[in-house]
Every structure is written in structure tokens, then in C-alpha cells.
Amino acid sequence: MQPRFLERQxxxxxxxxxxxxxxxxxxxxxxxxxxxxxxxxxxxxxxxIWFWTIPFSNGRCSVGVVAAEEHFKGRDxxxxxxxxxxxAETPSLAGxxxxxxxxxxxxxxxxYAANVKTLHGPGFALLGNAAEFLDPVFxxxxxxxxxxxxxxxxxxxxxxxxxxxxxxxxxxxxxxxGVDTFRCYVEGWYAGTFQDVIFYEDSQAEIRRMxxxxxxxxxxxxxxxxxSEARRxxxxxxxxxxxxxx
Numbered sequence: 001m002q003p004r005f006l007e008r009q010x011x012x013x014x015x016x017x018x019x020x021x022x023x024x025x026x027x028x029x030x031x032x033x034x035x036x037x038x039x040x041x042x043x044x045x046x047x048x049i050w051f052w053t054i055p056f057s058n059g060r061c062s063v064g065v066v067a068a069e070e071h072f073k074g075r076d077x078x079x080x081x082x083x084x085x086x087x088a089e090t091p092s093l094a095g096x097x098x099x100x101x102x103x104x105x106x107x108x109x110x111x112y113a114a115n116v117k118t119l120h121g122p123g124f125a126l127l128g129n130a131a132e133f134l135d136p137v138f139x140x141x142x143x144x145x146x147x148x149x150x151x152x153x154x155x156x157x158x159x160x161x162x163x164x165x166x167x168x169x170x171x172x173x174x175x176x177x178g179v180d181t182f183r184c185y186v187e188g189w190y191a192g193t194f195q196d197v198i199f200y201e202d203s204q205a206e207i208r209r210m211x212x213x214x215x216x217x218x219x220x221x222x223x224x225x226x227x228s229e230a231r232r233x234x235x236x237x238x239x240x241x242x243x244x245x246x
Contacts, residue, residue: 015190018072018110019136020083021064026055027099040137041093046071047192049086050137051093063087063097066136069110079106119172125152132179137189140182143217148175178219184230185214193238200241207237 033039035055043049049071054062065086075082083106087094119126128145151171159165188194197203197211210226222228 016069016111017066017135018069018076018108019064019066020072020076020079020086020106020108021052021062022080022083022102022106023060023062023104024097025059025101025103026061026097027059027101028055028061028096029099030096033096038139039093039096041090042195043067043086043090044092045089047195048190050189051087051090052136053093053096063100076108079108082106119175120167125156125167125171127152131175134179134182135186137186138182138215140186140219143219144175144179144182147178147217147220151175174220177222181214181219181227181230184234185211188234188238193242194234196238196241197234200244202244203241 028035033055035057038055039051039053041051041053043051046067049065049067051065052062056062063083065083067086072082075085080102084102087097116126116131119131125148127148129141131144131148134140134144151174155165155167155171185194188197207226210224213221213224214226218224219227226233
């Protein structure tokens with residue numbers, strides 16, 4: 001059930017971004033590349049541009065670039081050249097993909113961030129990407145989909161048992177708390193403040209563990225101070241990391 005059909009769709013709070021992506025026969029022989037992990041790479045000059053490299057078991061991988069629309073001006077007439085051009089500007093990724101066979105035409109998707117006016121109403125509850133889609137950078141969509149389904153199922157089960165339930169306080173509000181935690185770190189990624197934390201070389205293991213826990217899906221665990229006070233904690237730690245780096 002799509003929000004636009006219910007007239008529940010709202011404008012997203014993120015700038016409009018675009019992705020250009022394809023699949024390649026990768027022939028990656030870089031010993032540092034781990035085929036069991038997704039590689040995320042940032043552009044060396046524009047921190048708000050990032051790439052994904054997702055390896056498959058058959059020797060192929062998905063490769064894509066994400067950037068604000070203005071970065072694509074003058075590039076989007078040829079999507080293959082656009083993607084390969086961005087990669088060529090990023091030596092670390094270009095080195096990983098230097099043997100790739102580009103055998104599949106690139107595709108593009110823009111303006112994918114979406115929000116809604118309400119998460120529930122008479123006879124419906126919005127789950128997963130239908131509820132809200134933030135950004136692909138931390139793969140939060142899967143987590144939000146599973147969490148929203150679990151929460152909605154629990155409330156619906158009680159309702160079908162004849163209990164009086166409050167969908168706003170028992171579903172919408174707690175779901176939004178976790179989504180807003182993810183939002184904080186997505187915004188920090190594009191602003192560069194969260195990147196200062198991620199790439200800080202002398203990080204404390206406990207802080208890294210708490211942040212990794214959020215990215216692993218525990219965005220509702222309010223025992224974690226980087227969840228319960230996400231914006232304040234991220235601002236504080238990013239300022240410390242940036243100060244030490246100067």
C-alpha cells in the first residue's frame with residue numbers, strides 16, 4: 001500500500017540526491033578487498049559524494065555513486081561515462097575496479113528520499129519504505145522494514161484479541177524514535193561530521209562499539225547514549241575528532 005495512493009505522502013527533509021549504478025564483471029584482485037563485505041568509499045574532494053561496491057558470489061558486483069543533483073550537471077547525458085568519471089576521480093576505488101568489465105548499461109534513480117504525513121489510519125499501517133525512506137548509505141531500510149513490521153504485528157495482534165490499542169503511542173511514536181536516530185547519522189554523514197568520527201584514527205573502542213551498534217540496527221536501544229541523545233552526542237564527539245585532526 002503506497003502512501004501516494006492514500007494521499008499520505010509528504011516532502012522529505014533531505015536534499016534531492018541521485019544515484020547512478022550498474023553491475024560489472026569485477027575481476028578484483030586487490031588483496032585488501034573483502035568479498036564478504038560491502039565497500040563504501042567517499043570522494044576525495046567532495047565528502048557528500050560516496051560510492052558503494054557490493055560483491056556477489058559469481059565474480060560480479062554492484063557499483064554505484066550517490067551525490068546531490070548539482071554534482072551531476074554536465075555529466076548525466078551519458079550515465080556510463082558519468083559513473084566511471086566519478087570513480088576515476090577517486091583513486092582508491094579506481095584501483096579496486098581497474099580490471100572491471102563494464103558490460104551492463106548504467107541506470108539512475110533520483111529523489112528517492114520519502115516521508116509521510118501519518119504512519120497509520122483506519123484500516124492501515126505503513127511499514128518499511130512505505131513509511132519512510134531515508135537514504136541507502138547505512139542500509140537502514142531493511143532494519144526499519146523489519147522493526148516496523150514487528151511493532152505493527154504486536155499491536156495488531158492485541159487489537160484483534162479485543163484490546164484497546166493506541167497506534168500513535170504504541171506504533172508511530174516509538175518507530176519514529178529509531179528512524180530519527182538513523183536520520184541524525186545520515187545527516188551527519190553528508191555534513192561530514194559523522195565522517196570525522198568514522199575516519200578518526202585514534203578512536204575509543206567503546207565509542208566505536210556503540211556507534212556500530214546503531215548502524216547494525218539497534219537504533220531503538222536507548223541504553224546506548226548515542227541513541228538516547230543522538231544529536232548532542234554526535235555533535236560533541238565529532239567536534240572532538242575534528243579538533244584533534246587539525
